[in-house]
Amino acid sequence: xxxxxxxxxxxxxxxxxxxxxxxxxxxxxxxxxxxxxxxxxxxxxxxxxxxxxxxxxxxxxxxxxxxxxxxxxxxxxxxxxxxxxxxxxxxxxxxxxxxxxxxxxxxxxxxxxxxxxxxxxxxxxxxxxxxxxxxxxxxxxxxxxxxxxxxxxxxxxxxxxxxxxxxxxxxxxxxxxxxxxxxxxxxxxxxxxxxxxxxxxxxxxxxxxxxxxxxxxxxxxxxxxxxxxxxxxxxxxxxxxxxxxxxxxxxxxxxxxxxxxxxxxxxxxxxxxxxxxxxxxxxxxxxxxxxxxxxxxxxxxxxxxxxxxxxxxxxxxxxxxxxxxxxxxxxxxxxxxxxxxxxxxxxxxxxxxxxxxxxxxxxxxxxxxxxxxxxxxxxxxxxxxxxxxxxxxxxxxxxxxxxxxxxxxxxxxxxxxxxxxxxxxxxxxxxxxxxxxxxxxxxxxxxxxxxxxxxxx
Numbered sequence: 001x002x003x004x005x006x007x008x009x010x011x012x013x014x015x016x017x018x019x020x021x022x023x024x025x026x027x028x029x030x031x032x033x034x035x036x037x038x039x040x041x042x043x044x045x046x047x048x049x050x051x052x053x054x055x056x057x058x059x060x061x062x063x064x065x066x067x068x069x070x071x072x073x074x075x076x077x078x079x080x081x082x083x084x085x086x087x088x089x090x091x092x093x094x095x096x097x098x099x100x101x102x103x104x105x106x107x108x109x110x111x112x113x114x115x116x117x118x119x120x121x122x123x124x125x126x127x128x129x130x131x132x133x134x135x136x137x138x139x140x141x142x143x144x145x146x147x148x149x150x151x152x153x154x155x156x157x158x159x160x161x162x163x164x165x166x167x168x169x170x171x172x173x174x175x176x177x178x179x180x181x182x183x184x185x186x187x188x189x190x191x192x193x194x195x196x197x198x199x200x201x202x203x204x205x206x207x208x209x210x211x212x213x214x215x216x217x218x219x220x221x222x223x224x225x226x227x228x229x230x231x232x233x234x235x236x237x238x239x240x241x242x243x244x245x246x247x248x249x250x251x252x253x254x255x256x257x258x259x260x261x262x263x264x265x266x267x268x269x270x271x272x273x274x275x276x277x278x279x280x281x282x283x284x285x286x287x288x289x290x291x292x293x294x295x296x297x298x299x300x301x302x303x304x305x306x307x308x309x310x311x312x313x314x315x316x317x318x319x320x321x322x323x324x325x326x327x328x329x330x331x332x333x334x335x336x337x338x339x340x341x342x343x344x345x346x347x348x349x350x351x352x353x354x355x356x357x358x359x360x361x362x363x364x365x366x367x368x369x370x371x372x373x374x375x376x377x378x379x380x381x382x383x384x385x386x387x388x389x390x391x392x393x394x395x396x397x398x399x400x401x402x403x404x405x406x407x408x409x410x411x412x413x414x415x416x417x418x419x420x421x422x423x424x425x426x427x428x429x430x431x432x433x434x435x436x437x438x439x440x441x442x443x444x445x446x447x448x449x450x451x452x453x454x455x456x457x
Contacts, residue, residue: 004029007132012038013306013318014138018106020326028106031113036096039140040315043160050085052348055190066387076191078168086164115278134301134329141267141307150235156261169193169260173244176265177204182349195224196256200231209359209408230254269308293337294328312343342425346415354418357406369399373455377411381443388412393452402431420449432456
């Protein structure tokens with residue numbers, strides 16, 4: 001049995017905590033069963049955005065004729081697109097591993113693990129047990145696999161495999177209608193793959209503001225074969241592909257054939273592999289580790305962050321949580337609660353989507369009185385220049401004091417524009433008047449933010 005001051009399970013944002021604690025002289029162990037860097041680096045936001053950038057460039061080329069530029073011939077080197085991404089990911093992960101190998105703390109244990117007793121962890125691949133008074137569980141999540149007849153042995157892929165497919169599918173069926181489905185539909189669809197999206201919801205990205213969700217559904221239905229309100233009942237593997245059987249809201253049978261099937265219906269926390277009950281850590285019915293406002297579990301000294309907690313499944317939220325966990329481990333008698341205020345998010349689909357704060361349906365559920373504004377990209381000078389016909393900015397503002405309750409954007413560079421709103425929402429005076437008093441460069445795209453805000457005076 002080897003003892004440490006702190007044990008950290010998972011090398012995503014947990015690695016930030018490990019390095020910070022080690023710099024303070026603590027003896028730290030970090031356990032990682034897969035490649036270093038966690039989901040974001042290896043199978044999530046980093047490789048997906050590298051791939052999506054290629055798709056974005058392709059869309060620019062395809063639409064260049066609108067701007068008087070005729071591109072007669074171009075070709076796609078799919079293998080080069082994928083290898084570029086794999087090379088970057090592998091080099092980054094190996095660099096992290098090599099840097100860790102140079103130091104005594106944090107000490108890396110490349111192994112699967114699980115609890116075998118109170119604050120005692122067995123390293124399965126090393127026949128070793130380690131213990132610590134303080135432990136951080138940052139073991140992440142994995143793609144959720146639904147219970148559908150025929151699916152388990154069909155040879156389906158998830159987002160993990162989709163990002164490094166060696167052969168581009170001719171026809172891809174995506175099971176799910178959330179942000180992962182929309183992003184991967186954009187990547188493969190832009191490269192020429194025929195896309196089928198099958199969702200049991202009545203709209204795509206249904207958790208977004210209803211105006212965003214409805215518009216995205218409208219736009220993607222123009223480009224892809226979108227099947228909504230469909231419950232998939234059976235998957236069968238044919239010689240050269242997959243046969244999906246679903247039933248729509250009218251009870252009609254829908255049959256879809258494709259040469260590749262991607263399951264993208266959500267994420268499941270990895271808590272079920274850790275035997276958390278042996279260290280008395282509680283989880284909810286969905287498997288998320290329960291923590292208080294300090295990210296400490298019901299067991300004193302055991303913390304958790306990131307996807308396995310499930311408050312926000314974003315890399316930037318996990319990085320935020322890492323800062324608080326570090327502080328609270330170092331200062332057990334002066335802990336600070338996590339401030340999740342104005343947590344933004346973005347979907348790198350085509351068009352992009354970004355949001356912060358409440359959706360309109362959430363305000364209606366909470367019976368909060370609000371004013372809303374809506375302004376189209378195309379009604380600004382830069383919107384006309386780039387011909388963004390569908391983009392818009394929507395503000396939701398408190399009717400009484402004009403504080404910004406939410407902002408939702410669909411369109412070009414939405415992931416960038418949302419950051420004009422986020423800092424304001426973090427101030428002591430987060431009102432729409434702050435934007436209205438600000439001078440915006442003309443004719444920058446950010447004028448669409450100003451125009452939407454100006455609708456509320």
